[in-house]
Amino acid sequence: MTRALKTSGFLGLTVMMVVGIYQHSLVAGGGGAPGWMVGGHAHLGVLSILAIVMGFAVDAFALTGTLRSAVTGLFVVGQWLLPVSVWVGAGLGVTVLLPTVFVWGVCLIVAMLVMAWQAATTDLGGGSSTRGVTPADD
Numbered sequence: 001m002t003r004a005l006k007t008s009g010f011l012g013l014t015v016m017m018v019v020g021i022y023q024h025s026l027v028a029g030g031g032g033a034p035g036w037m038v039g040g041h042a043h044l045g046v047l048s049i050l051a052i053v054m055g056f057a058v059d060a061f062a063l064t065g066t067l068r069s070a071v072t073g074l075f076v077v078g079q080w081l082l083p084v085s086v087w088v089g090a091g092l093g094v095t096v097l098l099p100t101v102f103v104w105g106v107c108l109i110v111a112m113l114v115m116a117w118q119a120a121t122t123d124l125g126g127g128s129s130t131r132g133v134t135p136a137d138d
Contacts, residue, residue, distance in 0.1 A: 001072040005055035012048030036090035040083035047079040078108035
């Protein structure tokens with residue numbers, strides 16, 4: 001399941017970069033990038049980075065079963081549908097999609113709350129001697 005989070009994160013960053021290049025071409029052509037496009041671009045970029053981090057965090061905290069599936073599913077759904085709802089809703093005028101942004105935001109919030117609970121209740125055995133890490137020579 002964390003492969004889905006990590007893959008979605010890297011794919012999302014790729015799409016975000018393509019949108020960024022398109023925005024640059026709009027600006028270079030003397031126009032401007034619409035606010036809805038810029039907002040969706042920024043959300044997809046940040047959420048994609050978080051998807052990659054979440055993939056590693058889910059592994060580190062050893063989530064299993066329903067919690068693992070819930071975090072993965074909720075986060076991937078929110079990562080993609082939040083910016084796409086803005087792009088299609090505002091960009092193509094399908095304004096009926098705009099209220100769904102709150103639903104996708106709640107998906108992301110629930111995934112983060114599960115991870116926050118996991119971080120608060122899971123002992124990762126953080127002693128440096130257990131991991132064989134040596135201090136850096138600064």
